[in-house]
Structures are given as structure tokens and as C-alpha cells.
């Protein structure tokens with residue numbers, strides 16, 4: 001059967017532009033879906049970079065001004081992977097033009113902008129998704145399944161860490177191409193919006209909403225040179241953040257994130273402790289899920305390591321044979337497959353913009369609490 005075409009425009013040819021382009025190319029080879037994305041138009045401000053990028057990934061046309069995409073009848077969906085401070089304007093205009101909208105995380109630079117985006121997509125009634133890709137790590141999806149099956153029972157504790165080390169050197173410039181994550185005016189925040197947003201999305205998906213938080217943040221390097229201007233500037237992002245959270249279901253949680261954990265490249269971990277068992281995950285061992293079942297006979301009590309590669313495991317029947325692992329890029333393919341399935345079935349994909357707004361609200365409360373030094377309600 002010929003597939004229904006979904007004409008996509010992607011805005012932003014950085015790191016995330018590559019992960020998404022790869023997903024658009026691969027998804028139909030591994031998932032049986034009614035819709036097939038067509039790489040119709042690639043958009044970026046930098047013409048030279050854009051040309052090379054489009055050629056490499058097979059994007060059919062290019063634009064340097066995203067506004068030109070709005071009137072194009074040959075575009076059904078707009079995918080936004082440009083820096084965070086551009087998300088709101090593009091998404092609102094895209095929704096008003098009746099396009100489906102996909103957006104990289106975090107949704108916006110703050111919840112105020114996020115709310116405008118939610119209002120726009122909901123008013124227009126267009127399909128929408130935010131790429132919180134770690135939900136689609138099969139081991140994390142399996143954790144969700146185990147929790148929903150009641151295997152760990154009532155949840156008491158949640159403990160998350162998200163650690164990197166790439167900004168330790170004072171020589172790393174602030175802002176500009178590929179380094180906008182260090183510029184608060186463009187990114188909105190530092191590790192809170194960039195890394196902890198992932199941890200918060202995962203936590204809320206697994207165990208429910210957050211009631212209140214208390215946080216501390218630190219900026220270790222106070223001044224950096226801006227890549228574009230060559231001038232020294234005050235650094236205003238949070239280099240590190242730690243916060244306590246109380247969930248609506250009464251669970252207590254700790255979250256910690258930094259870009260100053262020497263040796264940690266992208267360590268994203270969580271542990272959930274429940275009445276009947278516990279679960280532990282580490283992205284640096286992404287194909288494994290640790291599970292402790294208190295219901296096991298006492299003499300065999302112990303943490304078990306589930307190798308999440310069998311066809312019984314989430315998404316894995318689409319890939320290789322048991323024991324053969326998949327990785328980071330596949331999480332984006334899974335997210336896209338779920339988005340396309342959502343259009344096919346009419347059952348909207350999650351996380352949608354409203355879900356991502358909930359995460360943004362927690363981030364805002366965390367950043368506020370770091371300033372006020374008191375507990376903040378979400």
C-alpha cells in the first residue's frame with residue numbers, strides 16, 4: 001500500500017537537527033505506519049551550513065526564513081529544533097497556519113511562553129509533540145510498565161541525577177553557534193531547562209505530578225567570552241542545580257544536575273523505591289534496567305539486571321535479535337513512530353505541549369526557589 005505522505009519542514013541544523021533528520025529517514029524502515037515523512041524543507045539562518053546539511057540528509061528544499069514555511073501548501077508539519085528562545089514565535093505562527101507542530105525540549109524559555117504555545121496548538125487543534133526522547137529508551141518505557149503493573153507498589157522515593165562535564169573549562173565561550181546553551185538569554189536557563197527538564201519529564205511520567213520544590217543553583221564560572229562578539233560577559237545560566245521535591249502522591253524526591261561532574265558525559269539516572277520493590281536506570285547502561293522485587297523468595301532476594309533487548313520489551317521487536325542493543329538515536333525514531341501512530345489512530349501522542357508545560361512549570365518553580373531560598377509551589 002502506498003503510504004500517506006507527511007511533508008515535514010525542520011528548523012535548525014544543529015545536533016538535534018541531525019537526530020531528527022535521522023529519525024525521519026529511518027522510521028518507516030523499522031515501523032509499519034500509515035504515514036511516511038517526506039523531508040520537504042530544511043530551514044536555518046546560516047545559508048552555508050544549511051546547504052551542506054540539506055544535501056547530506058536529503059532535504060528537498062531549503063529556506064533561511066521560517067516565516068516562508070507558513071504559506072507553503074507542501075508543508076504539513078513544522079519541527080522546531082532551533083534555540084529555545086525561538087520556539088514560542090515559530091510554534092504559535094505554525095499552529096495558526098494550521099501546521100502540525102513538533103518541538104525540541106524544553107518547550108520554551110519559561111512557562112509564560114509555554115502557555116502561549118499550548119493555547120495556540122489547542123486552539124488550532126493541530127497534532128503536537130515535544131521530543132522528550134528519554135521516555136522512549138526501552139528500559140525507561142519498561143520501568144513505566146513495571147510501575148503501572150503495580151510491581152513496586154506505593155512509591156516513597158524518587159532520586160534523579162543528570163551529570164555532564166563539558167563546560168568545566170573557563171575557556172569554553174558563551175553563546176553563539178552550538179554554544180547557545182550557555183547563554184541564558186537564548187536558552188532560558190542552564191542545566192535546569194536543558195538537563196533536569198528531561199529528569200522531571202521522566203519522573204512525572206513515571207510517578208505523577210510535583211507539588212512543591214526547594215532548590216539551590218550555582219554558576220561556577222562567572223564570566224565567559226561570547227563567541228560572536230569576542231566580549232567578556234557575565235554568565236547567568238545555572239551550571240549546577242539540586243532540588244528537593246514533594247510529589248502529589250506524597251513521594252519525596254531529590255534531583256541533581258551539573259555540567260561540572262568530571263568524567264560524566266551524559267549520565268542520566270533515576271531510582272524509584274516503592275513498598276514492594278525498587279527500580280534503577282542509568283543512561284550510560286541504557287540497555288539495562290535494575291529491578292528489586294521484595295516478593296521474591298527471601299533466599300534469592302537481590303537486584304536483578306534485565307537486559308532490555310527481547311521482543312517482549314518495549315519497541316525492541318522493531319529492531320534486531322535478542323541481545324543486540326540499540327542506542328541514543330533510536331529514542332528519536334521511537335518518538336517519531338509514536339507521533340505518526342498518533343495521527344493514524346487519532347490517539348494523540350504524549351508528551352504533548354500541555355505535558356511539557358507541566359515540566360516547564362516545575363523548572364520555573366525550581367529556578368524561583370533557588371532565588372527565594374524557600375519552598376515554591378508548582
Ligand code: SOE
Pocket residue numbers: 164181194195266
Ligand atoms: C546538552 O549537552 C544535551 O545535548 C541536551 O541538550 C540534550 O537534551 C541531552 O539529551 C544531551 O545533552
